[in-house]
Amino acid sequence: xxxxxxxxxLAVLADAAKYDASCASSGAKPRREPAKAGGIGSITGQGICxxxxxxxxxxxxxxxxxxxxxxxxxxxxxxxxxxxxxxARFTPEEVVQLTLDFYRRNYIEGLFLSSGIIRSPDxxxxxxxxxxxxxREEHGFRGYIHLKTIPDADPNLIExxxxxxxxxxxxxxxPKATSLEKLAPQKQASTIRKAMGGLRLRLDEAExxxxxxxxxxxxxxxxxxxxxxxxxxxxxxxxxxESSATLYSGYKLKRVYYSAYSPIPGSSQSLPAxxxxxxxxxxxxxxxxxxxxxxxxxxxxxxxxxxxMLDLDLDPKLAWALRNRGRFPIDVxxxxxxxxxxxxxxxxxxxxxxxDIRRLTAMRLDDVAKLARSAKALRPxxxxxxxxxxxxxxxxxxxxxxxxxxxQLSLF
Amino acid sequence: xxxxxxxxxxxxxxxxxxxxxxxxxxxPPEAVVWRVADDAPDLFVSPSEGPSDGPRRAxxxxxxxxDLAELVACHKDPERFAFLYRVxxxxxxxxxxxxxxTDEDVFRIEMMAKSVRRDRHKMxxxxxxxxxxxxxxxPAYLAWFEPEHHIVALAAPFFVERFRAMPWTxxxxxxxxxxxxxxxxxxxxxxxxxxPAEDATEEHWRTYYVNIFNPARLKVDAMxxxxxxxxxxxxPEAQLIAPLIRAAGNDEARMVATPQKTVPKxxxxxxxxxxxxxxxxxxxxxxxxxxxMGGNGLDxxxxxxxxxxxxxxxxxxxxxxxxxxxxxxxxxxxxxxPGDKEDLAGKPFIGPAGSLFDRALGEAGIDRSRAYxxxxxxxxxxEPRGKRRIxxxxxxxxxxxxHHWLEEELKILRPxxxxxxxxxxxxxLTGQSASxxxxxxxxxxSALAGPVFVTVHPSFLLRLPDEESQRxxxxxxxxxxxxxxxxxxxxDAGGLQATGTLL
Numbered sequence: 079x080x081x082x083x084x085x086x087x088l089a090v091l092a093d094a095a096k097y098d099a100s101c102a103s104s105g106a107k108p109r110r111e112p113a114k115a116g117g118i119g120s121i122t123g124q125g126i127c128x129x130x131x132x133x134x135x136x137x138x139x140x141x142x143x144x145x146x147x148x149x150x151x152x153x154x155x156x157x158x159x160x161x162x163x164x165x166a167r168f169t170p171e172e173v174v175q176l177t178l179d180f181y182r183r184n185y186i187e188g189l190f191l192s193s194g195i196i197r198s199p200d201x202x203x204x205x206x207x208x209x210x211x212x213x214r215e216e217h218g219f220r221g222y223i224h225l226k227t228i229p230d231a232d233p234n235l236i237e238x239x240x241x242x243x244x245x246x247x248x249x250x251x252x253p254k255a256t257s258l259e260k261l262a263p264q265k266q267a268s269t270i271r272k273a274m275g276g277l278r279l280r281l282d283e284a285e286x287x288x289x290x291x292x293x294x295x296x297x298x299x300x301x302x303x304x305x306x307x308x309x310x311x312x313x314x315x316x317x318x319x320e321s322s323a324t325l326y327s328g329y330k331l332k333r334v335y336y337s338a339y340s341p342i343p344g345s346s347q348s349l350p351a352x353x354x355x356x357x358x359x360x361x362x363x364x365x366x367x368x369x370x371x372x373x374x375x376x377x378x379x380x381x382x383x384x385x386x387m388l389d390l391d392l393d394p395k396l397a398w399a400l401r402n403r404g405r406f407p408i409d410v411x412x413x414x415x416x417x418x419x420x421x422x423x424x425x426x427x428x429x430x431x432x433x434d435i436r437r438l439t440a441m442r443l444d445d446v447a448k449l450a451r452s453a454k455a456l457r458p459x460x461x462x463x464x465x466x467x468x469x470x471x472x473x474x475x476x477x478x479x480x481x482x483x484x485x486q487l488s489l490f
Numbered sequence: 491x492x493x494x495x496x497x498x499x500x501x502x503x504x505x506x507x508x509x510x511x512x513x514x515x516x517x518p519p520e521a522v523v524w525r526v527a528d529d530a531p532d533l534f535v536s537p538s539e540g541p542s543d544g545p546r547r548a549x550x551x552x553x554x555x556x557d558l559a560e561l562v563a564c565h566k567d568p569e570r571f572a573f574l575y576r577v578x579x580x581x582x583x584x585x586x587x588x589x590x591x592t593d594e595d596v597f598r599i600e601m602m603a604k605s606v607r608r609d610r611h612k613m614x615x616x617x618x619x620x621x622x623x624x625x626x627x628x629p630a631y632l633a634w635f636e637p638e639h640h641i642v643a644l645a646a647p648f649f650v651e652r653f654r655a656m657p658w659t660x661x662x663x664x665x666x667x668x669x670x671x672x673x674x675x676x677x678x679x680x681x682x683x684x685x686p687a688e689d690a691t692e693e694h695w696r697t698y699y700v701n702i703f704n705p706a707r708l709k710v711d712a713m714x715x716x717x718x719x720x721x722x723x724x725x726p727e728a729q730l731i732a733p734l735i736r737a738a739g740n741d742e743a744r745m746v747a748t749p750q751k752t753v754p755k756x757x758x759x760x761x762x763x764x765x766x767x768x769x770x771x772x773x774x775x776x777x778x779x780x781x782x783m784g785g786n787g788l789d790x791x792x793x794x795x796x797x798x799x800x801x802x803x804x805x806x807x808x809x810x811x812x813x814x815x816x817x818x819x820x821x822x823x824x825x826x827x828p829g830d831k832e833d834l835a836g837k838p839f840i841g842p843a844g845s846l847f848d849r850a851l852g853e854a855g856i857d858r859s860r861a862y863x864x865x866x867x868x869x870x871x872x873e874p875r876g877k878r879r880i881x882x883x884x885x886x887x888x889x890x891x892x893h894h895w896l897e898e899e900l901k902i903l904r905p906x907x908x909x910x911x912x913x914x915x916x917x918x919l920t921g922q923s924a925s926x927x928x929x930x931x932x933x934x935x936s937a938l939a940g941p942v943f944v945t946v947h948p949s950f951l952l953r954l955p956d957e958e959s960q961r962x963x964x965x966x967x968x969x970x971x972x973x974x975x976x977x978x979x980x981x982d983a984g985g986l987q988a989t990g991t992l993l
Binding site for chain 2: 268
């Protein structure tokens, strides 16, 4: 095989990495060890998106595979061993050089490195760790590093990965263990869960150590995340959301990323030929938010679905409200924070502001509308100083009245 | 009419000093004109003294206002300084004003601050440095940027912090910031020509941009919302956007329609070899030559149990938590089910209840490493709540489904005495339900385990509300453990006659 130059490798290995939805550079804490002379880099809490691709995704990190050679045969993956995709492999030094070149020009916040499995899980993990170690120790790099973690790898390697990386992630890939058996025969849901559980124990331990001593070494201070592919095996939204609740509650994940299954070149016959609507992914993120920030139990969210599928035309909070009209209207001037969070059109920030303002002055509907994301959605569900929704809450046409027009995708 | 002339468009300190003096003198907002030094003077205002000062007053300013004002002072709105002064004056009479976010002025000050924050954020995102080689010294980095507001000084500290070892200059139409590796300098604005048009690395960056883009999911509006077109002219990757969008439909169709031509010849061999390596790794260790038969029996049983799907709990738990301890133990402790920590680590009794249990065992003179500890149910049952899992009591169905494993464990272990910790253990060991407190401290007979001594589950001790009952109940628990130890030691002397009955 002809040797590829860096540009060609970059093309192959960025292309191979693009199916991973995660790109966040948020949640990291500045590194405590003193800056190395000649070092480079900093961490901002919220992260920075340095560019956007026309797929609407933020480009914050240099997202690469170290290699797309792989000994596994996961049917949904473009890099499976039986795929005839073009292959390439970076040396750790090449990835380090590209990261630094991009970072110095302010193109990126850091590196997100993953890899196909070559030789063995341990060997592959060693290579990933090597890149992070070179960046931190040889080049004094203080930017963001996210390493994909291979669940079967030796715990010592994962320990090292956590020392150098800000975030670690293990992909659950598919929401149901049975789908994984079918589509990813070399992966096991139980191994993946155990690895995540082990990671959580280690993260807890590191946090405790850091509380006791400022000098305790950091371990993946931006925590762990994971990704699930949506729409590859006919699973329902309820399966996905139940799985997410399990992951958030058990493994304290910072994020579960949902990635709508993307048709891949030369894809296997046992996969759907069509992609799921992107709106499905969006609704899943909204439902995920309700669980994490709005105090919803996942079975409440699932209870407002149609046979386990989220309504593509209604955001899940509105769908829930329409099925629980008996809990409305809610008085913005007296309701608890928990109840206000249930009002369609009110976000966490708006609710906190309402609570600040109403201590000083009773609120009118216009005042609430100023804070809300959507005044139209909100009106039937609240009472204010000068407003009661009257019978509109019971009307059969309420869903149509409060629905926002579906978002259109446009070309220009 | 009074006129205040500020040094620069982002002169927050100048505004603050003047505003403080004016507000202390109760000068009304209508009586002040604010101007930046190189603006043309307002023709309708004479720089003469205005109306006489009102009464002197002490100023009160919330920290939150100062934070907002620092940002708003950098806004491009020519009225910003007058506006800030007006809000400052209002704050003297309405100290809680800023909490009323629905007020027109408060809404406006927040919106202006937000716009400046966003502009600063976009500057940290979209500045693109070009490397300039300099003979004999490290390369310098130059960037041209066109911010919306007067934010060069506001944004500069970010670049200092991040690129400390790198000499850099950011040129904007209105001002420039330079870092020489030791100090930050500000200077006059410049032009795009001062910065080289190209940098060799941009070719790599564009290669990356093209390939990280997924043509199967076009969301142009989302992109434009976060990366408005006004920034595009200074982004080396932006020239690719239009052609990528035009080609996207075709690219996606090609991805779907491309049937795979060939399966790589070595694929099957590679998969087979990987499967074999995994099988070798997961295979049971060869039987130990001198090891007790029982130990190996437990190991084999455990391996079998790890794949258990006898009830639904396996779908959500992390793993089976099997019993642990000496295969020849005299004492076997049976709890209810693993908790959060046990589920994560795969070991029984290591969480908060486990620590308490260990302490009590120690006080009762029982060596845990000489005993065997297991649970009636081997998977964790819980309710997900936000970032926590709330323990749920296992149901009879789950206890029955899991009974198989306890039965097999006890067949191998054949202990002198089994200790049931709590109701779920009683249920599994005797097949009957009983209130723990009614049979506590007695010995029951179990077809499965022989004599069963009953006490509470250590987590019961953790749930007690007050310290007093915690102390007495803990002491009772230790007493129970001592009694169990004594019973097992005198077992052969007939100490293990059933003393309790289940009705």
